[in-house]
Amino acid sequence: QSALTQPASVSGSPGQSITISCTGTSSDVGSYDLVSWYQQHPGKAPKLMIYEGSKRPSGVSNRFSGSKSGNTASLTISGLQADDEADYYCCSYAVSNNYVFGTGTKVTVL
Amino acid sequence: QITLKESGPTLVKPTQTLTLTCAFSGFSLSTSGVGVAWIRQPPGKALDWLAVIYWDDDKRYSPSLKSRLTITKDTSKNQVVLRMTNMDPVDTATYYCAHRASYFGFDPWGQGTLVTVSS
Numbered sequence: 001q002s003a004l005t006q007p008a009s010v011s012g013s014p015g016q017s018i019t020i021s022c023t024g025t026s027s028d029v030g031s032y033d034l035v036s037w038y039q040q041h042p043g044k045a046p047k048l049m050i051y052e053g054s055k056r057p058s059g060v061s062n063r064f065s066g067s068k069s070g071n072t073a074s075l076t077i078s079g080l081q082a083d084d085e086a087d088y089y090c091c092s093y094a095v096s097n098n099y100v101f102g103t104g105t106k107v108t109v110l
Numbered sequence: 111q112i113t114l115k116e117s118g119p120t121l122v123k124p125t126q127t128l129t130l131t132c133a134f135s136g137f138s139l140s141t142s143g144v145g146v147a148w149i150r151q152p153p154g155k156a157l158d159w160l161a162v163i164y165w166d167d168d169k170r171y172s173p174s175l176k177s178r179l180t181i182t183k184d185t186s187k188n189q190v191v192l193r194m195t196n197m198d199p200v201d202t203a204t205y206y207c208a209h210r211a212s213y214f215g216f217d218p219w220g221q222g223t224l225v226t227v228s229s
Contacts, residue, residue, distance in 0.1 A: 101156060
């Protein structure tokens with residue numbers, strides 16, 4: 001299985017909204033509403049931000065939201081803040097009960 | 111509070127077998143729906159899912175690495191072990207273990223352990 005495709009970088013000014021896409025295939029993103037999103041600051045372990053496509057774990061800001069259309073999932077960050085600057089990865093459940101991660105997106109707050 | 115911590119060698123030689131241990135607390139691997147996964151990240155690169163083991167001993171592996179990986183659990187010790195054979199310099203990475211709850215997400219993650227493959 002191939003890695004899910006994400007844009008290498010996305011940027012925005014404080015207060016703006018940005019959207020990160022995650023494109024897979026009918027064998028992963030397209031077949032399951034089971035995409036999760038992770039935030040990773042430099043030198044730190046990833047942190048779960050969204051699970052099962054659009055659900056937020058307890059403690060995660062409601063500025064983070066997830067959605068899906070066809071084979072593409074998306075993460076939207078609204079009201080962009082300086083601390084949102086990090087790498088973001090999507091991950092999808094896939095056929096044969098496997099998982100596949102995305103290529104990663106660096107978010108820069110201008 | 112759920113915590114996980116990886117341990118193992120920091121340096122392995124090419125062709126050797128890597129054995130990593132994930133020691134966890136705050137949950138039981140005998141609880142229905144729960145799993146522990148291993149994910150790695152080469153320096154400066156993306157996350158790469160390796161394997162997962164579930165409460166019922168179901169095991170799943172990355173198709174590209176399946177022949178080299180073995181994941182096992184010791185429920186009484188709250189540990190999960192990953193073995194990767196025939197290590198190569200391209201396997202140099204930070205290796206993470208993570209809790210997979212009954213919902214589909216890896217949360218939380220351990221701090222990670224950097225493994226370097228070099229002669």
